[in-house]
Amino acid sequence: MGLIDLHCHILPGVDDGAKDLPMALNMAREAVKQGISHILLTPHHMDGMYTNHKEDVIKKTADFQCALDEAKIPLTVFPGQEVHLTGELLEAIDKNDILFMDEAGKYLLLEFPHSGIPEYTESMIFELIARGITPVIAHPERNHGFQKHPDKLYDFIEMGCLSQLTSSSYLGVFGDSVERLTQKFVDAKLGFIFASDAHNFEGRRFLMQDAFKKLTKETTEKKAILFNNNAKKIVNGETVSTDDILHVSSVKAKRKKKFWLF
Template sequence: MVLVDIHSHILPGIDDGSPDMATSLDLARAAVADGITHALMTPHHLNGRHNNHKNDVIKLTGEFQQALDEAEIPLTVFASQEVRLSADIPDALDNDDILFCDEDGKYMLLEFPSEDVPTYAQNMTFNLLGRGITPIIVHPERNNRILHEPEVLETFLKQGCLTQVTASSYVGVFGKEIADLSERLIDAGQVATFASDAHSLAKRESKMTEAYNKLAKQNQSDVEKFKQNAKNFINGEQVSLDWKTLRKKKRFWIF
């Protein structure tokens, strides 16, 4: 059975993920144990601290695949990037320095800053969509602005952007508030798929199987849809959301 992870940081020594090849191989073994068969390698790019250029990521991903094969770890990896929202994105695109989820350049992982959604974000996503690129907004549930104003995300969904929730968020690794929002977004059809966003740090390992087991208890059809959407992303095939506005959370008053 194929299980695709579209977002991980297990390439060695390239960002805030795995520090070395030995750790990367251990993370790959853990990913396989978690059911993952194919994974995008998505180091940070344009985030102010890490600029992992396209050719460098392609080279390192090839070397990592060779090491996986030699270690007999059954994981197939592909070069990609987690691109931070930045005014530099158009130039990077023009200079052929962006990697996508698919070979045709249809889907791109887009990360917002942790604390806010900048005012120019909507213009940037509009620009990307105009180029035929669909942004996949990564882990919106962990953005502090969206966490407290989840309706902000709907502006981007209306444009045609897609989203990916971190499996660890959904199962409660980052706390109840983030888990609750993850559930609400999924219930409203505002999420396309899960991803591990695996790092080498504690609490940042893959939780894909646990997340899918939880989702199966709530809506089995979402399990198959999420898995198929992840496959479609790396194949450049159609993914769309049939979403609705989030219901307002009930408030309980104590007199």
């Protein structure tokens, strides 16, 4: 098994990622060069620009897998969506128009608006978790809300979310401050997986192997293996441990409780 990429815009002609099949196949070749063996295809959904209905993505993913096989590109793809946080999300889930990161419907790749964290986010997350859904927050390091208040990510993970950090963020493609924040999230154990969020060949590329190399250098090989294993667990619908962070959390909770006594 190679690297598993759970956030990627390589499905052709559905959003601002790969424009057509030839481009998608070339991106797939680049993914393989970066050591990727499995990709969850996550076109934008309900972000105000793009709607990619569940049934369409399933069909297009099957077609794309055939094209990959024909071109002899050793890559396995799964259908997914990058689901934008909107007030209509629960309704879309009820209508069975949402694709999860796993077949059992446990993990949801959730994108917050880039401008910040909406007021209703906490209650929406609460609703999702009450339904047995674990939101995986897409690239928090690129969100203005988390950039201003990085500790907010801690609060969402304490509620039961996971997070996906973007490999190119970690490598400085979006500038020094995004790179530093990604490193901070890694150090604070607030990051669980790397994904490429690849759109093209210029800015947002795969760069997964490069990010894993850096992760091994900056932390440990064990951490790099853990990140890829977490991705495997997510796609298989298995539980990802948040023990490290919850340990810190219980210390924080005790501290909070103390104040209630006064």
